[in-house]
Amino acid sequence: GGLQPMLYKDGNDTIGLTFNGEIYNYQELRKELEEKGHEFQTKSDTEVLLHAYLEWQEDCVQHLNGIFAFGIWDERFGKLMLGRDHLGVKPLFFAQRGSAILFGSELKVLLSHPLVDAEVDKEGLSEIFCLGPTRTPGHAIFKDIHEVRAGHYMTFTSNGSTTTQYWKLESKKHVDDIDTTVETIRSILQDTVKRQLIADKPVVSMLSGGLDSSGLTGLA
Template sequence: MCGISGWICYWKDISNCDDIIKNMADVLLHRGPDEGGFYLSKNALLGHRRLTIIDPEGWKQPMVKEHNNQKYIIVYNGELYNTPELKKELQTQGYTFSSYSDTEVLLTSYIHWKEECVKRLNGIFAFAVYNETTKELFLARDHLGVKPLFFSLKNGNFLFASEIKALLRHPLISPVVGKEGVYELIGLCPARSPFCAIFKDIIELPPAHYVIYDPKGITIKEYWELKFQSIDKNVD
């Protein structure tokens, strides 16, 4: 289990706001007690809390990889069960790897297939990839929503984190339960409607969805759905 967090802002320089992203990541210490890492740039701050399982040196995050003069950065929480298959396929396409981790395989999968990569993943995951060159953020959650992921888009700022309380560490977000949140608590609790996170200005990304956020705006798309089929068989 690990924890991810991030802040994207296109209209001002946030590179000197490292204290905010560190506060957001500190709340996720219980998810990743072994190590913390940060990526700081003019328009993007990314944080990661790590629980070390394998490849202590090669799995450090945020992980950065450059390809075709573009710079990609990933923060990731999860596990890919088809890492060897993906890695082998990507190697046939000319990609090389410097670690044994599924993090690098996931990042390379995004570099090669972009948003279509999620259709090839077999595992549990919540991850974000930021393209420093194009200023595009890609955010995705696994098919059944095993790994949590929340985000907020407020006043031209895009925030995301593994847990709500990390978002509440950002000065833009207040612990206010809006009218819809009250309805959810009364009518559905402990369940919630899709996209609802109870707190005002915070959205839970539903399972099997991804987000693309860039200077032009935001796109949210479902990439997979569970299919129900009748079985016409005799159990005798």
């Protein structure tokens, strides 16, 4: 949470953040950043993300565990950064119109802007009929509207734009025995459930009686 856009003043310059999602490890990051001298005004993960950028710049994404789509305008360098989570759970669309960069986590936000026409191009039409509801990574169906790819971030300055992949899902040969595998999976599930229980409101489990919901409820 936290009020958005969240702003930070550095002298006469402003760094602003707009963010959709959740940073699961924000408490650990907050502690690490406080040890580095950062001071916080709220208890929100939004402010932690903003200070993570102030500390590590674009490398802040390397420190994040969560689902997120965000945009940061850094007036000090005349730079816009767009970042998306590792697996692309949160969408992030953008369109460049002249010197303007429009972005949002929903297509309707861009389509409501007067500079953007809701025009489906030939490639988009073919994806609707051949691939829908999936689509080619980075393509957003509508003409001249694009998507920040999962595990990537982009930067925009007066000199142009750059795209950087910060994470990639890799397949590795499984060499552990059955007991080690069970303990590894159990540890991952316990850690995942524990992080999801962090909330400022009561947490409810939807228990159907199946193995998946029963297992998660039991771990909670």
